[in-house]
Amino acid sequence: MSRETFSPPWRDEAIVAWLDGEMSPQEAAQFTRALSDDPELARRVELFRASSLDFESAFAPLLQQAPQARMAQRLAAIPAADPVPVAGYSRRALLAASVSFLLVGAGIGFVARPEEEEADENQTIRDLEARYMSLYSAETLADIPDDGVTLQRGLARARLDLGLQINPQQLTLPGAELKIVRILRYDRTSIAQIAWLHADYGPMALCISPAQHEDDSTGREQRHGMHLAWWQRNGYQYVLIGRNPPSQLSDTADKLRSALS
Secondary structure, eight states: OOOOOOOSSOOHHHHHHHHTTOSOHHHHHHHHHHHHHOHHHHHHHHHHHGGGSOHHHHHHHHHHHSOHHHHHHHHHTSOOOOOOOGGGSOHHHHHHHHHHHHHHHHHHHHHHSOGGGSOOHHHHHHHHHHHHHHTOOHHHHHTSOOOHHHHHHHHHHHHHHHOOOOOGGGGOBTTEEEEEEEEEEETTEEEEEEEEEETTTEEEEEEEEEOSSOOOOEEEEEETTEEEEEEEETTEEEEEEESSOHHHHHHHHHHHHHHTO
16 A cells, blocks of 8 residues: 655645654655745644644533534434444544634634734734744754845845835844745735844744834743744834743844844
8 A cells, every 4th residue: 555645735634744753754844844934834733733632621612602402403304324434534634624623613713703802913913923933943944045145035025015124234143144034924914034043042033014003112922932022113013033042032132123223
């Protein structure tokens, strides 16, 4: 029996295979590269990582609110079918199905949530950026060539999409190698991601996006195992994210804030 192979576009079964270490080295390398370029794929991976949660407890409140009588009537009207032997399904198929239910539930929760309870958009952006960066390892950036042309192209995109006027000299940091500048998108929001490979702490990124509120504020946070140092200025939110110690990351954020002023 031949082994199942995986290639883009990445199906749910491929994500589970990658998490379980069932991909070939070539497939795993291709999938890992795709994670750094595809925020939607990274979001799906995080959903599968959460698949070990207590589903019964998580869904209990929804089941208590469900229209049980109406559901029972509809089920009774469905002709009985032969049971499907569970043994015929792989762990990947079962896990993919469970996450599909999570996706549906997450969508319903978002639509039903009152507008006044929605999180501040700036916080939402910071959370997404931190979650995305938590997937990065040193290998994610190590294979990116040190190409000045690529950096200039990324800075040009940041200028075009976000109106940012930045040059490579402003992005020079001690102990960190500037690797790439690229544009990410969340809904209709463009995010400039400037990524370095720090010699001691691995991937580090400055993410810049339009700010929801035009106030000059700063903050320090920890999200998804990553440290964040952020500030808002002139209609933009700047978020420095890394595994660096908080004090060191804050010092670096101060240097960038001064250089980009």
